[in-house]
Amino acid sequence: MPEPLDGFLLAAGLGLRMGPLSCCLPKPAWTLRDRPLLQWGADAMRRAGLTRLGCNAHLHVERLRAVAEGIEVCEEPHLLGSAGGLRHALGRVEAELLTWNADVWAETVPFDRLREAHRSARATLSWLLIPHPGGRWNPVWMDERNRILPKGVVGPQGPFHFTGAAAWSPEALALLPEGPSEVNEVLRPRLAGTPGGHLGVVVDPFAWREVGTPEALIEAAAALAPLQEGRLPGCYVHPGAHPSGRLTACILGPEAAPPPALTDHHALWFEEGGSQVRLGLP
Template sequence: MPEPLDGFLLAAGLGTRMGALSACLPKPAWTLRGKPLLQWGAEALRRSGAARLGCNAHLLPERLRAVAGGIEVFDEPRLLGSAGGLLHVRGRVASELLVWNADIWAEDPPFDLLRERHREARATLTWLLIPHPGGPWNPVWMDHEGRVLPKGVSGPWGPYHFTGAAAWSPEALALLPEGPSEVNDLRPRLPFHHGVVVEPFPWREVGTPQALLEAAADLAPDAEGCLPGCYLHPTARPAGRLARCVLGPRAAPPSAVTDADALWFEEGGNQVRLGL
């Protein structure tokens, strides 16, 4: 009988918003400060006591598996969606499952508090929320009892922003239909969808090439962002005159090249260049 899991990282997707970058790595395998995004989330979960972790994989699963040390990887050839991806672990959760979106970088998400409030409320599903920062993200509203309201419905508490951290009870996982499903479709069936609001903490979504370039400059100026305006994978060897370029795994542009708005990486012993 497989051991129960304590945490799960949602790491499957088509990588559409990453554009050309998805030709060489899935989003959670891109690094910041030398550490894949997948492992940033995994380490935060482990610090909260979530010892046994899993993740799902769709795009280039072998490359995600290569950076998934200590994480059980569930291949997902057919995408199952933001809720359906948890079908992999249904029946393997003893109390609650802490869940994290693996394309997010954050320092110390308060998983301990999330777990504590989830248990106190005896909730079916609990989301970790922060005050809405503005921008394109859908606002989340709650009623006076701390229940998260349906998408598009405003209430007395809010607006808030969902951070990507959630606690799922076995009861919630049991409600998952077979096949693909989305969290917003499941929410009306949950007996108690709870929200826990915390102060903003260092957090950013790394879901586009521009977001990766900005994260490298802001968070890793001595590593991935050490070539101003560009991103350097730890295995890349920069050369030439580059602007707004992403140098992916084993990238080694010619020393005489002048280039901008491009992705470089090595594939099958050849250097590949794609426009961003």
């Protein structure tokens, strides 16, 4: 029997929003402060006392596995979606499974607060929410009992923003159908009929940043790692890259080494098979 899991990082996907960067690395393998995004999430879980961590992987599985020290990698040849990916944990959860979106950077996540509220309410599924920051994020609304309402329904509490942290009971995992499934389309309607329901746990905003596009990666490097990945102003420089030339709005991936005399902009550079690869960024 596989060992139980108490934490799971959602790390599978096609990386479509990352564009050309997904030809090089999966999103959770890109680094900030010389640490992969996957391990930032894992560290936050470990600080909450979680010891048995897993993640799913679809794109560049071996490259994700290379940065997944201490994390069981569950290969996903066919994408299972935002809900279906948690089928890897079916039958392996004793109390609750805490989850995190692995393309998000956060130094600390209040997993303790989420777990405490989830257990106290005996919820089926709990989401960690913050007050909605504005912008494009889909709002989440709750009723008077802190139960999350169906997507698109406005309630007396809200709007809030889902941070990506959740607590899944074994009963919630049992609701997942075979094959691919999505949280909003498949799971949320099923939660309405459960005794524990879908709980919202609201906390104060904390340092949190989604790193889902090339622009977001450059911005995160400048804000969070100005002496490391952000050391070339306006660009992102992977710890294994060798920057040279005059570059603007470029991303240098593992072992990137542009020619010294080069002037370039809006491009991705990385090493592949002993050759330097350049791909234009949108």
